[in-house]
Amino acid sequence: MDILLMFGDDVTVLSANRVAEHLNVARSTAYRYLQSLTSTGFLEENEGGSGFRLGPRILDLARLARKGIGLSDLARPVMRELVRETGFPALLTRRAGASVVCLEREEAGQTLRLSYERGQVLPINAGAAALALLAWAPVEVVEEVLRQPLVRFTDATNTDPERLRDRLPQIRDQGYVISRGELDPDVLGVAAPVFGADGGLVAAVSIAALSHRVTDAQAVATAEVVMRAARELGAQVARLEVATI
Structure with missing residues (x-):
């Protein structure tokens, strides 16, 4: 590990002499260490034996480290900035079959009772976050959802399959969803989709607010901020996906 930590932007090749001096060991001992790292793929010997550079096993570990960074880890800073800009609680949701997780x-320092808590699983037919996930879901998922009885949460919940089917293209065209009281009474939701490197849907970012405090014009303005946050998170996800290929 000490040898590997010797590499840096200005040190891309190590010699046995330099390692021996750094570790305060004999040159033969340093060379044995280097050969051990080479045999396991952590180092490669330069042509002509002029020194050692990082090997392919390091790239494998870097790939695994990037893969271990979860979506939540990427999303938290983006969500905190979204809360700062809007003053509203922010949510990150993901589709799991015909449900939303x-x-x-x-949080945004205000008390707001919501159905969505961390780990909460809900049907995908009501609320801004759910509809954002449904609008960009595969056709077979949409049809599966519409074949089932749609759950009613409030008087504003859309439980008509045809009306819901007609709404999805409109959501895709505008790029966001605004819902009022469809999942929680008196709660406004604004959501936007998050896409990965291949253009596939990854998640949805949304905010929630007391509906009577937000006008239609304010909701549309907030949607612009939510879409910007979703694009930022999508760009980070895409960079991570490309890096792990």
């Missing part, structure tokens, strides 16, 4: 919830 709340992965993260970032």
